[in-house]
Every structure is written in C-alpha cells, then in structure tokens.
Amino acid sequence: xxxxxxxxxxxxxxxxxxxxxxxxxxxEVITAKDGDEAIEQAKKHSPELIILDIMMPRKTGLEACxxxxxxxxxxxxxxxxxxxxxxxxxxxxxxETGADDYLTKPVSPKVLVSKINALFxxxxxxxxxxxxxxxxxxxxxxxxxxxxxxxxxxxRKEFELLALLASKPGKVFLRNEILNQIWxxxxxxxxxxxxxxxxxxxxxxxxxxxxxxxxxxxxxxL
Amino acid sequence: xxxxxxxxxxxxxxxxxxxxxxxxxxxEVITAKDGDEAIEQAKKHSPELIILDIMMPRKTGLEACxxxxxxxxxxxxxxxxxxxxxxxxxxxxxxETGADDYLTKPVSPKVLVSKINALFxxxxxxxxxxxxxxxxxxxxxxxxxxxxxxxxxxxRKEFELLALLASKPGKVFLRNEILNQIWxxxxxxxxxxxxxxxxxxxxxxxxxxxxxxxxxxxxxxL
DNA sequence: TTTCTACTGCAAAGATGGTGCAATTTTATT
DNA sequence: AATAAAATTGCACCATCTTTGCAGTAGAAA
Numbered sequence: 154x155x156x157x158x159x160x161x162x163x164x165x166x167x168x169x170x171x172x173x174x175x176x177x178x179x180x181e182v183i184t185a186k187d188g189d190e191a192i193e194q195a196k197k198h199s200p201e202l203i204i205l206d207i208m209m210p211r212k213t214g215l216e217a218c219x220x221x222x223x224x225x226x227x228x229x230x231x232x233x234x235x236x237x238x239x240x241x242x243x244x245x246x247x248x249e250t251g252a253d254d255y256l257t258k259p260v261s262p263k264v265l266v267s268k269i270n271a272l273f274x275x276x277x278x279x280x281x282x283x284x285x286x287x288x289x290x291x292x293x294x295x296x297x298x299x300x301x302x303x304x305x306x307x308x309r310k311e312f313e314l315l316a317l318l319a320s321k322p323g324k325v326f327l328r329n330e331i332l333n334q335i336w337x338x339x340x341x342x343x344x345x346x347x348x349x350x351x352x353x354x355x356x357x358x359x360x361x362x363x364x365x366x367x368x369x370x371x372x373x374x375l
Numbered sequence: 376x377x378x379x380x381x382x383x384x385x386x387x388x389x390x391x392x393x394x395x396x397x398x399x400x401x402x403e404v405i406t407a408k409d410g411d412e413a414i415e416q417a418k419k420h421s422p423e424l425i426i427l428d429i430m431m432p433r434k435t436g437l438e439a440c441x442x443x444x445x446x447x448x449x450x451x452x453x454x455x456x457x458x459x460x461x462x463x464x465x466x467x468x469x470x471e472t473g474a475d476d477y478l479t480k481p482v483s484p485k486v487l488v489s490k491i492n493a494l495f496x497x498x499x500x501x502x503x504x505x506x507x508x509x510x511x512x513x514x515x516x517x518x519x520x521x522x523x524x525x526x527x528x529x530x531r532k533e534f535e536l537l538a539l540l541a542s543k544p545g546k547v548f549l550r551n552e553i554l555n556q557i558w559x560x561x562x563x564x565x566x567x568x569x570x571x572x573x574x575x576x577x578x579x580x581x582x583x584x585x586x587x588x589x590x591x592x593x594x595x596x597l
Numbered sequence: 598t599t600t601c602t603a604c605t606g607c608a609a610a611g612a613t614g615g616t617g618c619a620a621t622t623t624t625a626t627t
Numbered sequence: 628a629a630t631a632a633a634a635t636t637g638c639a640c641c642a643t644c645t646t647t648g649c650a651g652t653a654g655a656a657a
Binding site for chain 2: 249251252253254255268271272274275321323324325366367368369372
C-alpha cells in the first residue's frame with residue numbers, strides 16, 4: 154500500500170512540483186503551506202515521511218520538527234528538511250533535531266525522489282506498518298498480504314505470526330518468543346499449535362519462505 | 376563498542392580530514408584509497424558504515440557498492456557516496472544501487488559528521504549478535520554460519536558449540552567448560568559426545584579451524 | 598614401546614516437527 | 628437468536644534429523 158508523504162512549503166510551485174513527482178512514484182501526498190498546518194496534517198494523516206521547508210511562516214521547519222519529535226506518534230517518522238538556505242549551522246541543527254536528511258534547494262525532483270526511495274527502502278524493513286520483503290507486502294493495518302500482486306487472505310493468528318516472522322527476515326524466532334508475542338504470557342497453548350499455524354501459512358503462501366530451525370524456532374527467508 | 380567506518384577516497388587530504396573528524400566523534404575509522412582496497416578492507420573489518428568516493432581508480436564507488444551489495448555480509452551495511460560530481464544522473468544511479476545517502480563535495484566535515492550521526496541514530500540502534508572471525512560470520516540471531524559468502528547449516532548443538540569456541544578465538548575451552556556451557560550441569564553426557572560434535576563441525580566447515588589441545592580441550596583458530 | 602588420548606564409522610536412542618483428523622471456540626450471516 | 632462458517636487449538640502417529648554411545652584404531656606423549 155502506498156506510503157504517505159507530507160510536504161510543507163510556503164511556495165505553491167514547489168509544493169506542486171514535488172507532489173506531482175512523488176505521486177508519479179506511487180506515493181500518497183499530503184501538503185501543508187506552513188508550520189502549523191504541517192503539524193495539523195501530520196496528526197490527521199500520520200504520514201510515514203515528512204518533508205519540511207525550513208523557512209515557513211507560522212513555525213519554521215525546525216520548530217515544527219521539534220514539536221513533532223516530542224509526540225510519541227512521530228518519534229520514529231522520517232523527517233527531511235528542504236531549504237534554500239545553505240547555512241551550515243542551520244543544517245547541523247536540523248540534523249541534530251532529529252531529521253534524517255537535509256536537502257538544499259534547488260533540488261532536482263528526480264534526485265529528491267531517489268533519496269526518498271532510498272530512505273523508504275531501508276526504513277520500511279523496520280518500522281512502517283507495511284513490511285516489504287521480496288515479493289511480499291504485509292500490511293499490518295489492513296491485515297492483508299500481497300504476493301506478486303495477488304492478495305492472500307490469512308486468519309488473524311496466521312497473519313500475526315507471518316507479520317512477526319517477516320518483521321525481521323532471517324532472524325530466528327524461538328518458540329517462546331513467538332508464544333509471548335502472539336499469545337501473550339497469560340494464555341497457554343501447546344507447542345503443536347505453532348506448528349499448525351505455520352503449516353497453514355505455508356499452504357496459503359504457496360512458496361516456502363518459512364524455514365524451520367530444529368530445536369530452535371522458525372524464521373522467514375526468501 | 377565504537378562503530379567502525381570505512382572511508383574510501385583517492386585524495387589523501389580528504390581522507391585525512393574526514394578520519395580526523397570522525398575519530399574525534401568516537402568512531403573507529405579505516406581508510407582505503409581505491410575501489411579494490413575498499414572492498415578488501417570492508418571484508419577484513421566489516422564496518423557498519425562505508426563512505427565511498429565515486430571517482431576512484433581501480434573500481435569506482437558505484438562499482439564497489441554494487442559488488443558489496445551482492446555479498447550477504449554487506450546487504451544491510453550503510454553506504455554513503457561522497458563525490459565532487461554534481462551530475463544528477465550519477466547521483467540517482469548511486470541511490471538506486473542501494474546507497475543510503477549521497478553527499479557532494481565540498482562537504483563541511485561538521486555536516487558530514489552530523490549526517491553520519493543521524494544515520495547511525497536511526498539505523499544502527501540495535502545490537503548485532505554477530506561474531507566475526509576471519510572468513511567466518513556467526514549470526515546468533517539468524518542461526519547461520521557464513522564462510523566466504525557461503526551459508527553453512529549446523530544443527531543446534533553444533534551451532535552452539537561453534538559459537539562458544541568462536542566467541543573467544545584462541546582460547547582453549549576445557550571439556551568441562553564446554554559441558555557446562557552447552558549441556559548445563561544437570562545433563563550428563565559422555566566425553567565422546569563432544570568429540571563427535573566437533574567432528575561434525577569440522578566436516579561441515581571444511582576448513583579445520585578447531586584445534587585439539589590434547590588432554591586439555593579445544594580452541595578455535597584460523 | 599607402552600599408554601594415553603582423541604578420531605572414525607556405525608548404529609541406536611531420542612527429540613522434534615510435520616501431517617491428518619477432530620474438538621472447541623470465535624465470528625459472521627440470516 | 629439460531630445457524631453456519633471459519634478459525635483456533637489439540638492429539639496421536641509418523642518420518643526425519645539430532646544427539647549420543649560404542650568399539651576399534653590411529654597418533655602423540657612418556
């Protein structure tokens with residue numbers, strides 16, 4: 154599913170150009186024309202990435218970034234500054250505020266798009282609701298798994314199990330870990346239960362991307 | 376433990392300046408003066424971040440990046456390009472090759488340091504359970520052993536035994552120590568059992584890197 | 598040489614996870 | 628609310644891989 158990007162800049166032209174290019178790349182774009190609106194829109198849409206112009210009316214990009222970083226919901230959101238300023242001090246301040254990147258205008262839209270793709274490429278593996286591994290796309294929010302454009306329907310436990318394993322591809326999850334993560338410490342289920350769910354997932358996915366590590370646990374691999 | 380950074384650039388001055396600034400920031404810095412040396416040093420030191428100049432003799436930064444990204448060991452390593460080129464096409468190519476960022480010279484060392492801090496802050500926050508010795512890479516999380524890019528599959532006890540020995544290369548582990556560490560004090564197994572597992576490991580690894588110290592125990596050596 | 602020690606091939610014992618079937622619980626539908 | 632459907636969990640059996648031990652042998656140390 155499309156990643157959401159919020160762009161805040163007070164120049165309508167720039168907003169337009171970036172929006173056009175990012176949408177062409179498949180992102181869902183939200184815009185804001187000043188710092189306050191940026192924060193408002195961020196709260197409303199929870200974008201995965203926020204691009205902030207530094208020089209904006211009603212709160213600069215730096216201020217907006219600081220405020221957003223205070224809120225738990227945006228602690229891990231990607232934030233990129235975009236500005237005409239080539240002021241080194243500001244740049245450093247921006248990065249120390251907790252931005253992930255810093256771009257100086259004029260930026261070619263193509264370069265910007267590439268950088269953003271690069272950020273998402275790495276970032277998506279870790280914290281977004283959407284996990285992308287190989288041909289798989291696992292959407293935590295929508296409870297949907299896509300494999301090569303085809304939608305696979307999994308039951309809740311199956312989904313959670315797959316999502317857990319796929320959240321760290323390659324990592325071996327111990328049976329205990331799995332039980333705690335998915336069933337919690339309260340409920341007690343037999344060991345066979347995990348097997349059975351693993352079996353169902355393997356059946357439904359068709360491809361065998363869940364490897365058994367005997368005596369240890371399971372892992373997701375391509 | 377300090378994060379390791381490998382810098383590859385053919386200009387000694389730049390190498391020197393960056394090294395100085397990054398070391399002042401607490402990083403461990405390794406340098407290389409061309410593409411081939413960069414790959415060599417990367418394999419040797421397994422840095423967490425690699426900074427590659429694009430224009431270098433004996434493999435450009437782009438080529439080096441491509442080669443590194445092919446190897447499982449560097450699939451997730453942070454790679455940043457550094458170059459005088461303001462050529463947009465090259466920049467995009469760099470990012471699509473799988474780089475995480477792109478910096479154009481002249482870069483103020485301070486800005487570079489900030490960016491690198493930002494990258495580490497976000498991506499390197501978790502510790503790796505990876506033991507690296509010579510050509511071997513033992514990943515406790517993934518439960519795999521890599522030797523020269525090849526994956527070796529070990530059974531549980533075999534893996535644990537190897538991991539134990541490799542955790543302190545050169546150290547001789549007494550048979551008793553091994554028994555306590557891997558089997559615990561409860562279970563009682565004969566001495567021969569250790570031998571047999573050692574044998575299996577030797578078989579699977581191909582190379583003989585476990586040395587027998589007669590009458591004492593075993594140690595892992597290159 | 599003698600005496601330990603560890604390696605080797607073989608094989609049994611043991612543990613582990615896959616499989617089919619079924620009981621039980623939850624959820625959706627009428 | 629009643630019924631149907633789906634999801635979840637459990638069990639017993641089986642195939643397979645792991646772990647362990649044995650007996651014989653080769654090699655090093657005394």
